[in-house]
Amino acid sequence: MNKLLLFLYSIRWQDIVDVTLNSYILFRLYVLFRGTTTLRVLIVIAFLWFFQRIAAYLGLIITSWAVQGVTAVAALIIIVIFRNEIRSVLQAKNLKAILWGVSLKTIKTPVEIVIESVYEMARKKIGALIVFPAKEDLKELIQNGVSWRGRISKEMIMSIFWHGNPVHDGAAVIQGDQITDVGVILPLSNRKDIPLYYGTRHRAAAGLAEATDALVVLVSEERGDIVVAKESSMRVIHQKEELAKILQEHVGITTKGADHTRNEKIKTGFAAVVSVLFIIGVWFSFSRGLESMITLEIPIEYMNRDPKIEILATSVNALNLNLSGSGTIIKTIRPDQVNVKLDLSKAVIGRNTYTITKKNITLPPGAFLKGVKPSVVEVTLDVPISKSLPVQVDWAGKLPENLILSEVKLYPAKLLIVGGSHILNNITTIYTEKVLLDNISESGKISVKPALDPASLKIALGSKDKILIEYVVKERPQ
Amino acid sequence: MRYKIFILFLLPFFIIFCLSIPSYSQHDEKNSSAQKSKKLTLVQAVMCEGIQDYKPWNQAIVFSISIGKVSCFTSFDPVPEKTYIYHNWYYKDSLSKRMKLFLQPPIWSTFSSIQFREADKGLWRVEITNPEGNIFQIVRFSITD
Numbered sequence: 001m002n003k004l005l006l007f008l009y010s011i012r013w014q015d016i017v018d019v020t021l022n023s024y025i026l027f028r029l030y031v032l033f034r035g036t037t038t039l040r041v042l043i044v045i046a047f048l049w050f051f052q053r054i055a056a057y058l059g060l061i062i063t064s065w066a067v068q069g070v071t072a073v074a075a076l077i078i079i080v081i082f083r084n085e086i087r088s089v090l091q092a093k094n095l096k097a098i099l100w101g102v103s104l105k106t107i108k109t110p111v112e113i114v115i116e117s118v119y120e121m122a123r124k125k126i127g128a129l130i131v132f133p134a135k136e137d138l139k140e141l142i143q144n145g146v147s148w149r150g151r152i153s154k155e156m157i158m159s160i161f162w163h164g165n166p167v168h169d170g171a172a173v174i175q176g177d178q179i180t181d182v183g184v185i186l187p188l189s190n191r192k193d194i195p196l197y198y199g200t201r202h203r204a205a206a207g208l209a210e211a212t213d214a215l216v217v218l219v220s221e222e223r224g225d226i227v228v229a230k231e232s233s234m235r236v237i238h239q240k241e242e243l244a245k246i247l248q249e250h251v252g253i254t255t256k257g258a259d260h261t262r263n264e265k266i267k268t269g270f271a272a273v274v275s276v277l278f279i280i281g282v283w284f285s286f287s288r289g290l291e292s293m294i295t296l297e298i299p300i301e302y303m304n305r306d307p308k309i310e311i312l313a314t315s316v317n318a319l320n321l322n323l324s325g326s327g328t329i330i331k332t333i334r335p336d337q338v339n340v341k342l343d344l345s346k347a348v349i350g351r352n353t354y355t356i357t358k359k360n361i362t363l364p365p366g367a368f369l370k371g372v373k374p375s376v377v378e379v380t381l382d383v384p385i386s387k388s389l390p391v392q393v394d395w396a397g398k399l400p401e402n403l404i405l406s407e408v409k410l411y412p413a414k415l416l417i418v419g420g421s422h423i424l425n426n427i428t429t430i431y432t433e434k435v436l437l438d439n440i441s442e443s444g445k446i447s448v449k450p451a452l453d454p455a456s457l458k459i460a461l462g463s464k465d466k467i468l469i470e471y472v473v474k475e476r477p478q
Numbered sequence: 479m480r481y482k483i484f485i486l487f488l489l490p491f492f493i494i495f496c497l498s499i500p501s502y503s504q505h506d507e508k509n510s511s512a513q514k515s516k517k518l519t520l521v522q523a524v525m526c527e528g529i530q531d532y533k534p535w536n537q538a539i540v541f542s543i544s545i546g547k548v549s550c551f552t553s554f555d556p557v558p559e560k561t562y563i564y565h566n567w568y569y570k571d572s573l574s575k576r577m578k579l580f581l582q583p584p585i586w587s588t589f590s591s592i593q594f595r596e597a598d599k600g601l602w603r604v605e606i607t608n609p610e611g612n613i614f615q616i617v618r619f620s621i622t623d
Contacts, residue, residue, distance in 0.1 A: 320553040390616070391544055395540045398623040428571055429618075431601060437540060437622060476536065 011343055012365045019279050032098065032269070034092075038082045045074050046278070052066050053285050110152045110177040111247045117157035127221030128161040130203055131169035131184065132250055132362070134213040138173070141211055145173065145181035152177050161219075171204065171216070187211060194234070197222075205229040206445055215250040223275060292330040293370065298338050300377065304345035311344075312420040312456040315378035315389040317354060322371035324442055329366035337364040340378065350422065352379045382420025386460050389430045390414050391450065391467055399437040407472035415450060415467075416460035423454060432467055443472045496530070518561060520614040522553040523606055527588050539619045543599055550604045550617060552579075553587040563614070565590040566605040569598065594621055 028171045033039040052067035079086070092100065114130065131138070146167055148158055152174060160182050161168045167183030175182070189206035198206075205216040209229035216229040226237045228246055237243045299318045302311060319340050323330065324340050339362040342354055354360075354377045358369055391410050399405055415430050432448045450459065459465050526534035526549050527541065534551035541548050550565050559584055567575040568589075579592040590604075601619045606614040 216552070384544055390618075392603065392618045393620070394601055395620040395622050398542065399540055404538045406538050408539050426571070429601075429603070 001432065014365055019276070022282070023272075023276040023279040026068070026279060027272050030275065033086075034271075035369040038078065038085050041074070041078050041082065043045060045071060045078065048074065048304040049217075050281075056253055068396040076380070081322050106378065110174065111244060111251065113152050113154055114157070114174065114217070114247065115243050117154045118217055118243065119240060120154065120158065121161060121219045122224045122226050125221055125224045126158070126163070126219065127168075127201055128157075128217075129186070129205060130157075130217045131171050131173045131208060131343075132174065132215040132217070134173060134249065134250065136212045137436075138208070138212055138214060141187050141208060142171070142173070142181070143185045144300055145170070145184035148179045148182045149174075150179050152179055154439045171208075189208075199233075202227065202229075202234070206232075206234055207232075207353050209235075215246070249419045293322065294330045294333065296323065296333070296335055296338055298335060298340045301339060301341045302379070303341050303342065303343050305347070305381075306344075309347075309349060309381045310350050310384045310420065310456075311379060312382045313378075313380040313454060314425060315376075316374055320373040320375075321369060322373075323363065323367045324370045325367040329364070333364055333367055338362065342379070344379065344381070347379065347381050347395055349383060351379050352381060353377075354379065380420075380422075382422045384418055385421045385424055386416055386418045387424045389415050389426075392429050392431050393448070394434050394451065396433045396434040397438040399440060402476050403441070404474050404476050405437070405471055406474045409470040411468040411470070416453070416463040417457050419454075419457040420458045423457065427452070427457075432469070435469065440471070440473060445470050455460070510568070512605045515614075516556045516558050518554055518563075518608065519555055520552060521555045522551065522587075523604075523617050524551050525604070525619040526615055527547070527553055532587060534589075541594075541621055543594055543596060543621055543623060545595050545597070548602075548619065549589045549591040550606075551586075551587065551589040552606055552614075554581055554612060555585045557581045557583040557586045559583055562609060563588070564605075564607045564611075566607060567592055568603045568605065570601050574602075587616060592599055599623070 003396070017411045029121035030039065033042065048067055052064055052071055055064035055067055117191035117201070118128065118130070128351070131142075156179060157172070159165060160179070167426055171186050172179050172182045173184055187207040188200065188203040189210055191206060191210070194203060194206060199220075199222070201218055201221070202445050205218040205227065206229050208214055209216050210232055213231075218227040218228065218229065219225070227234055228237050228243065230246070235303075281477065297318045297320055300314070300316070305311065321338060323333065323338070325333075340356070340361055341362070350467065356372045356375050356377060361369055361372070363369060391409060392412060393410070395405070417424065417427075417430060419427075428451070430450050433451045435446060447466050448469060451464055452458070481623070488504075506561065522534075524534050524537045525539060525541070527536035527538065527545055528547070529535060529551060531551055534549070550567075552563070562578050562580045562581070564573060565577040565578055566573060567577070575590075575592055579588040579590060581588065601618075603616050603618045606615050
């Protein structure tokens with residue numbers, strides 16, 4: 001339970017945005033490309049990538065490397081090979097449709113295409129005769145048809161019944177989503193009750209409808225009427241919805257259509273869920289899956305110090321932070337994104353000891369603190385004062401035995417030193433850096449720097465930072 | 479008569495003597511008060527390898543550890559009264575040895591010495607102070623290889 005809470009606590013708002021945005025992009029890709037070959041290839045690439053991650057996790061170096069290469073190449077190939085398909089999908093839709101619209105039927109059903117074509121022809125007064133067979137075989141009754149076997153499209157239907165087309169006077173037979181035959185001659189009806197203004201096309205429609213269980217849709221060339229012939233009835237249809245209902249009932253997709261819509265909705269919802277789950281999986285893979293560690297040396301920033309007080313000494317100047325996180329996040333961490341801050345507002349003059357906690361450390365999102373070394377920092381504070389101190393030369397080495405260093409003069413003999421009062425009050429002499437005696441053979445001069453210890457001591461502004469040593473060497477009396 | 483002549487001969491000397499006694503006494507008092515009004519003054523403070531004939535021998539500011547011993551020679555003039563001084567020997571900034579040395583008027587020289595071990599190489603100083611701790615002078619030196 002605690003782990004779950006810890007996990008939920010560790011989720012950043014960026015993670016939520018990340019997953020939501022990419023899930024939506026994936027879902028939109030599905031919506032735009034469903035039913036196309038591109039989507040199938042995209043799914044294959046996704047599987048390849050997933051396989052590569054598993055291979056990498058299991059330590060299958062060559063497999064991982066090979067699959068990674070194939071995935072990268074496949075991603076390029078999909079753009080090249082399916083560029084036309086991608087272009088047609090993107091061109092066919094407006095920006096709103098690309099970003100937002102969810103069309104449950106990207107491909108229109110044959111019934112819809114037929115209705116659209118029929119009404120278009122009626123508007124243009126193009127005569128048409130379309131047969132929708134039912135269970136009975138029509139081969140015995142229809143003659144002279146030209147086998148077509150082409151997928152239904154509005155343009156195709158329009159061209160079949162175009163005046164210039166040799167088969168435009170015959171009927172077209174539609175089965176499923178195909179125009180199976182065109183230029184078909186139908187048997188004429190001998191009924192007497194057919195209105196006189198109905199022509200041969202009407203009689204042909206009535207003839208086939210009477211003789212079979214087929215449904216015939218007719219477009220009057222003269223009046224632009226749409227007539228549906230079924231069994232012995234012929235009725236003019238005015239509304240698209242009415243024609244759609246009749247056609248759907250005839251081909252038996254009335255209930256099927258509702259089911260289809262529901263199925264489409266379920267499919268779309270499922271795709272949305274899969275998109276979210278897939279992206280969550282990817283997110284886990286990147287941000288949680290392969291945990292990496294890094295150690296950074298971060299300088300300590302001291303905050304809220306009383307301006308009258310100075311930091312004289314610190315036990316350390318930087319801390320080693322051991323951070324963990326996903327490989328991607330850890331690799332991109334820069335030292336300037338990590339801060340260690342110590343609040344000195346409650347510090348007192350003298351030695352202050354601080355234990356470093358998470359509150360003192362600022363980390364970039366996604367990085368977690370695993371350890372701090374050292375975990376305790378000592379800060380010595382003091383009020384700065386200045387003090388004039390005599391200088392003493394720190395001689396080292398060995399003077400030749402025949403010589404005596406008898407006299408030394410220093411310029412300046414005293415230095416004005418600035419430092420903490422606690423330190424300066426205990427210091428009576430400033431020593432120089434070491435001066436080697438081994439090379440001295442005669443009197444001379446040498447310039448040296450003072451060795452300020454502790455390092456918090458500073459030479460006051462305006463005071464010389466080098467000391468000239470003038471020394472006198474004499475022969476040792478025998 | 480011979481005694482009279484002898485007495486008369488000695489009388490002027492006696493008178494002069496008698497007159498001279500208070501004069502000498504007064505002079506001594508004057509001298510004494512003059513001495514007392516003068517401050518104890520350090521005229522010489524040096525580090526040396528040793529003392530010979532009441533004088534510092536081989537004065538230096540750097541001494542080899544092989545010598546084994548170093549002395550601090552101090553000379554005061556005047557010394558108004560019997561008193562004492564301190565030679566405070568410091569190794570770097572920590573007091574290593576404190577020596578009390580007596581002075582006799584009118585002029586007095588004195589010294590203190592210290593034996594060195596290998597671990598004593600480094601920076602030394604001797605502070606010469608009066609009984610109250612006021613520093614007359616600091617003499618600095620080094621013990622090297």
